[in-house]
Amino acid sequence: MSSTATASPFRFFDLVVAGVERLSPTMVRVAFGGPGLASMESAGRDQRIKLFFPQPGQDAPVMPDDDGGNWYPAWQALDPAVRGIMRTYTTRSLTRDPDRLVVDFAVHGEAGPGSRWALGAAAGDRLSVLAPVVAENVAYDFRPPAGTDWMLVTADETALPAVAGIFAALPAGVPVRAWIEVADAADRLEPPTAADADVTWLVRGTDPPVPDAVRAAALPGGTPYAWVAGESATVKAVRRHLVRERGFDRRAVTFTGYWRRGTTEDQLLAAAESA
Template identity: 60%
Template sequence: MTEAPFQFFTLHVLRTTRISPSFVRVTFGGEDIPRLASAGRDQRVKLFFPRPGQDAPVLPGPEDGHWWPAWRALDPAVRGIMRTYTVRELRRESQELDIDFAVHELSPGCDEGPATRWALNASPGDRVGTLAPIHEENDGYDFRPPEGADWILLTGDESALPALAGNLESLPPGVPARVWITLQHAADRCALPTRADARVTWLVREESAPAAEDAIRAADDLPQGTPYAWIAGESATVRAVRRHLVRERGYDRRAVKFTGYWRRGTSEDVLLVTGEDA
C-alpha cells in the first residue's frame, strides 16, 4: 500500500511566546515530529483543536481512508476544530515545530475565533492534532517561481506574514523582490532574513497607510523583466491586487499565484461546510 503523503500526528505545546501585539508563536513537540516534512516557503499544515471539555481533538482514525471525507463524517459537535497554518520552522533534531498565530483580542463571551482563543490561552502540555506532509516535495505549498522569472512580487497581510517570511528565506541570492505587507500595528514589523535583493514596504493601518492594491498601483520603479507574483491574505484584497496586476499591468495570469487565507465577515467553519474557498 502506498504511504499517504499527508498523515495525522499528535502534538503538544512546549512553550508560547508573544512575539508582537498580533502574533503568538507556539512551539510544539512530539515524538513523531522527525517524520514531518516541510518544503519551507509557504508550507501549510492543518491543525485540529479540541472543543470545550476535551483534552485532545477528535480525529479520524488511520483506518478511515481519505482524511477529508472521514473528518466531515464525524459529528460536527465533537470533531476537532480545523484551521490551516503555515509552518514557521521545523526542527526535527530537537523535535520542535513553530507555528505563528495571528491573533486578535476577543470580547468576553464571543464564540468566534476558536484558534485565536486557543493560542492566547495555550499552556505547556496542551494537545492538538496536525495533518502534515511526510515528504519535502508535496502539494501543500504554493510559492513556486518558475524558471525564467526575473523578479518576485510578494504581498499579504498578517495572516500571510509567516508564509511571506518563508518565501523570502527560500529565494536565491540577488534575485530582485518587491514586498508589500499590511499590518494593524507598527510593532508587528519583524526581521525578514533573505539572500534576495528585497525591498519591503510595511503598510500599517494605524498609521493610515494605503491599501495594498493602491500602494502597488502607485509603484513606478518595479524591476524590469518577467515577474512572478504571490498574493495572499483577505480574499477581497487578494482579488483586487490580482486584477490590478493582470488587467492593468498586463502580467501573465499564470505567473500570479493568489490565495485567500480568510474572508471578511465569514468564518472558516462556514467555508468548510459550504465547500467554498476563502
C-alpha cells in the same frame, strides 16, 4: 487482479506545546514537540498544514481513525460538536535535535478558535496536525517559473509566516518587491532573507491599502512572478491589477485568500461541502 495502495504524503501527528512566545501585538509563536515528529517534513516556503483544536472542555481534539487519503470524509463523519476544530496554518519552521514544529498564530482576540487557543496556550497543551511526510508535496504554492527575473509579494499579518518561509528560501540577490499590511506598527516583523528585498510595511487604517500601494508603485522591468495572499477581496483586487493593468502573465500570479472579511472558515467549509 491485485492493486497496490499508495501511501499518503500526509499523516496525523499528536502535538504537545513545548513553548509559547508573544512576538508582537498580533503574533504568537508556539513551538510543538510530540511523538513521531522525526518523520514530519516540510517544503518550507508557504507550506500548509491542518491544525485540529479541541472543543471546549476537551483536553485534546477528537480525531478520525483514518490516517491516509480518506481522512477528510472520516473527519466529516464525526459529530461536529465533538470532532477536532480544523484550521489551516503555515509551518513557520521544522527543526531537529530536538524535533520541533513552530507555528506563528495571527491572533485577533476571541474571534476564532485558533486565536482563542493561541492566546491561552501553555506548555503541555495538546493539538493534532495533518502534515506532510515528504518534502515535495502539493500543500505549498510558491513556485516561480523558470526564467523569472524578480518577485512581487503582497500579504497581511495572516500570511506573514508564509512570507517569512518564502523569504528564507529565496536565493541570494534575487530582487523582491513586497507590500505587507499589519494591524499595528509593532507587528512589523522583518523576515530574514538573502534576497535583495524591498519591503513596504503598511499599517491598516493609517497607510493606503495594499492594492492602492501596489497600483502607485514603479515596478522593475523583466519577467515577474507574483505571490499574493491575505484577505480574499484584497487578493482579488491585487491580482486583477497585476494581470489587467500591469500585463502580468496570469500563470505567473499565485493568489490565495487566507480569510474572507465577515466570513468564518467554518462557513467557507460548509459552503464548499454544499457546492
